[in-house]
Amino acid sequence: MVLWLAAPLMVAQLVHVSYNLVDALWLSRLYEGALAVPRQVWPTLMFFYAIAMALSSANLAMISQYVGAERYDMASRTASKLLTFNLALASAICLTYYTLRPYIFTYITTVPPELYNDVMVYSNVMLLDIFFMYLGTAFTTVLQAIGDTRTPTYISVAGALLNIVLDPVMIFGWFGFPRMGVVGAAVATVVSRALVAAVALKLFIGGFAGVRLTLVRPDGPWILRSLRIATPLAALQMSNSLAFMAQLRLVNTFGRVVATAYSIGFTVMDIADAAMFGLSQAVAIVVGQLIGAQMYSKARRAALAATLFVGIVTSFGAAAVYTFRYPIASVFTSSAEVLEEAVRFIEYFGLTAPFFSVFFVGFAVGRGSGHTYVPSAIAFTRLWVLRIALGYVLALAMGMGPVGIWLSMAISNVVGGVMAIAWVALGNWTRPVVEVAAPPRVSTIPPSPRCLKREESPEGEAVTE
Numbered sequence: 007m008v009l010w011l012a013a014p015l016m017v018a019q020l021v022h023v024s025y026n027l028v029d030a031l032w033l034s035r036l037y038e039g040a041l042a043v044p045r046q047v048w049p050t051l052m053f054f055y056a057i058a059m060a061l062s063s064a065n066l067a068m069i070s071q072y073v074g075a076e077r078y079d080m081a082s083r084t085a086s087k088l089l090t091f092n093l094a095l096a097s098a099i100c101l102t103y104y105t106l107r108p109y110i111f112t113y114i115t116t117v118p119p120e121l122y123n124d125v126m127v128y129s130n131v132m133l134l135d136i137f138f139m140y141l142g143t144a145f146t147t148v149l150q151a152i153g154d155t156r157t158p159t160y161i162s163v164a165g166a167l168l169n170i171v172l173d174p175v176m177i178f179g180w181f182g183f184p185r186m187g188v189v190g191a192a193v194a195t196v197v198s199r200a201l202v203a204a205v206a207l208k209l210f211i212g213g214f215a216g217v218r219l220t221l222v223r224p225d226g227p228w229i230l231r232s233l234r235i236a237t238p239l240a241a242l243q244m245s246n247s248l249a250f251m252a253q254l255r256l257v258n259t260f261g262r263v264v265a266t267a268y269s270i271g272f273t274v275m276d277i278a279d280a281a282m283f284g285l286s287q288a289v290a291i292v293v294g295q296l297i298g299a300q301m302y303s304k305a306r307r308a309a310l311a312a313t314l315f316v317g318i319v320t321s322f323g324a325a326a327v328y329t330f331r332y333p334i335a336s337v338f339t340s341s342a343e344v345l346e347e348a349v350r351f352i353e354y355f356g357l358t359a360p361f362f363s364v365f366f367v368g369f370a371v372g373r374g375s376g377h378t379y380v381p382s383a384i385a386f387t388r389l390w391v392l393r394i395a396l397g398y399v400l401a402l403a404m405g406m407g408p409v410g411i412w413l414s415m416a417i418s419n420v421v422g423g424v425m426a427i428a429w430v431a432l433g434n435w436t437r438p439v440v441e442v443a444a445p446p447r448v449s450t451i452p453p454s455p456r457c458l459k460r461e462e463s464p465e466g467e468a469v470t471e
Contacts, residue, residue: 023276024166024170025166025169025170025173026273026276027273027276028170028173029041029044029169029173029191030044030269030270030273030338031337031338032173032174032177032178032191033177033188033191034338034339036177036187036188038262038266038339038340038341038344039118039120039121039262039265039266040124040187040188041266041269041270041273041338042121042262042265042266042268042269043121043124043125043128043188043191044128044191044192044269045254045265045268045269045272046111046115046117046121046125046254046265047125047128047129047132049115049247049250049251049254050103050107050110050111050115050129050247050251051103051129051132051135051136052243052246052247052250053243053244053247053248053251054099054102054103054136055136055139055243056240056243056244056246056247057095057099057236057240058092058095058096058139058140058143058144059143059239059240059243060236060237060239060240060243061088061091061092061232061236061240062088062143062144062146062147063235063236063239063290063373063378064231064232064233064234064235064236064239064376065084065085065088065147065151065232066147066150066151066290066291066294066373066374067235067290067294067373067374067375067376068084068231068232068235068376069081069084069085069147069148069151069152069294070150070151070152070153070290070291070294070295070298070374071294071295071297071298071376071438072084072298073151073152073153073295073298074294074295074296074297074298074299075298075299081151081152083222084228085144085147085148085151086221086222087222087223087224087225087228088144088147088148088232089141089144089145089221090221090222090223090224091224092140092141092143092144093140093141093221095140096136096137096140096141097137099136099137099140100133100134100136100137103129103133103136104130104133107126107129107130107133108126110251111125111126111129114251114255115251115254115255115258116255116258116259117258118258118261118262118265120262121262121265124187124188124189127188127189127192128188128189128191128192129192130189131189131192131193131196132192132195132196134196135192135195135196135199138196138199138200138202138203139199141203141206141207142199142202142203142206145158145203145206145207145209146158146162146206149206150290150291151291151294153291153295157209158206161202161205161206162202164201164202164205165198165199165201165202166198168194168197168198168201169194169195169197169198172193172194172197172198173190173191173194175190175194176190176191176193176194177190177191177194178190235376235378238378238379238382239373239378239382241382242378242382242385242386245386245389245390246385246389249389249390249393249394252394253393253394253397253411254268256394256397256398256401256402256411257408257411259401259402260407260408263341263343263344263347264347264408266339266341266344266348267344267345267347267348267350267351267408268351270335270338270339270344270348270351271335271348271351271352271355273338274327274331274334274335274348274352275327275352275355275356275359288312289308289309289312289367289370289371289374290370290371290373290374291374292305292308292312292374293305293308293309293370293371293374293375294374294375294376296308297374297375297436297437297438298438300438302436303436305375305436306430306431306436309367309371309430310430310431312367313364313367313368313426313427313430316363316364316366316367317360317361317363317364317423318360319363320359320360320362320363321360323359324356324357324359324360327352327356327359328352328353328356328357331349331352331353331356332345332349335348335349335352347408350408350409350412351408351412353412354409354412354413354415354416355412355415355416355419357416358415358416358419358420358423359419360423361419361420361422361423361424362419362422362423363423364423364426364427365384365385365388365419365422365423365425365426367426367430368381368384368425368426368427368429368430369381369384369385369426371429371430371435372435375435375436375437376438377433377434377435377437380429380433380435381426381429384422384425384426384429385422387421387422387425388418388419388421388422388425389418392414392417392418392421392422393414393415393417393418394414396414396417396418397410397411397414397415400413400414401414
């Protein structure tokens with residue numbers, strides 16, 4: 007079941023990885039270091055994406071559990087409240103990001119002077135991506151929660167392919183379009199995101215798979231429940247974004263060469279991680295629906311099997327990238343200095359990628375079950391203690407330079423993965439976060455006092471009432 011749901015998501019992720027590779031390749035033809043511009047901007051965008059992603063995770067848990075319990079009326083109302091709330095929030099978030107950008111890039115991430123102007127114009131366009139992301143995320147969450155991973159995959163793949171086609175056209179001014187340079191990559195991204203949102207909106211106008219979205223005013227219980235599940239996720243994701251900004255500041259301390267190598271290394275490692283994202287999203291869906299159907303022990307077995315499978319699959323990808331690290335990295339740079347640093351990044355980070363994948367699946371279990379506090383605590387420790395604090399100590403205090411950054415990232419992957427698999431195996435995450443019992447049915451036959459109802463407890467044991 008996990009693989010059935012994950013297959014289209016993996017395809018979509020592979021297409022997105024292909025886009026990232028193509029995007030980096032075209033930008034690298036502009037000037038040495040141009041491909042680092044999107045990597046300078048994305049951590050700041052992720053900070054403002056955090057609320058939408060957290061609300062989506064919270065409502066994925068609720069909607070999927072309602073679907074598992076066959077409460078489609080409640081699933082529709084919950085999804086509609088999510089859509090309304092996201093639409094109201096997106097405009098305010100866009101305005102906030104527009105206002106804060108100069109301060110973020112000057113004082114927080116300290117963008118290298120050679121990249122600053124391009125970073126500002128790129129981010130100026132990408133703030134529109136925040137609005138379309140909030141809208142598109144609501145639709146994708148609903149589709150995934152009802153178990154339909156193919157429809158959002160088709161839409162997403164179409165958007166990514168359009169992005170791939172538009173990239174060189176917008177960057178270099180082909181077919182009569184003006185030459186936009188780095189900002190052209192941002193324009194292509196926003197156009198493709200707008201397409202995804204528009205198609206999804208049309209899809210849900212008349213209802214889809216038993217769920218129909220309308221504009222419904224979010225009520226108190228929905229807000230409180232969403233906040234209870236989403237707050238640790240939003241705090242974590244904002245914290246993650248701040249951590250990546252802090253790491254980016256550390257990387258930028260060593261100049262444009264290291265900043266470019268950092269961008270190349272992450273672009274290459276996306277190849278090894280391509281299967282991880284689709285599989286982890288599928289795990290969240292399956293876990294949510296199995297808990298909603300009160301199949302608690304099966305939910306735990308599915309999570310453990312998926313964790314093992316993802317670790318194995320990612321190991322093959324990481325091994326392949328490590329083996330061909332020099333020819334792959336050399337595609338993105340002609341500078342021997344940048345190439346050497348990018349390869350060093352891959353050598354330290356690449357072999358620990360399977361542990362990062364296992365951590366990511368553990369976090370998906372938290373999303374699907376609605377129990378997000380423990381995964382959030384693990385993620386906070388992994389990023390702030392092991393990756394950031396240790397990175398600053400190794401790179402600056404101990405004088406290891408960029409190697410200290412790459413080493414701290416590798417250590418954080420290993421420790422985070424071990425902690426995540428321990429929680430998936432032993433944690434108490436199988437308790438539902440919504441009322442999953444079916445509504446009472448009116449019967450003209452009085453129940454027999456000898457009737458016994460058997461159900462499975464949250465820890466997988468049958469109990470008698």
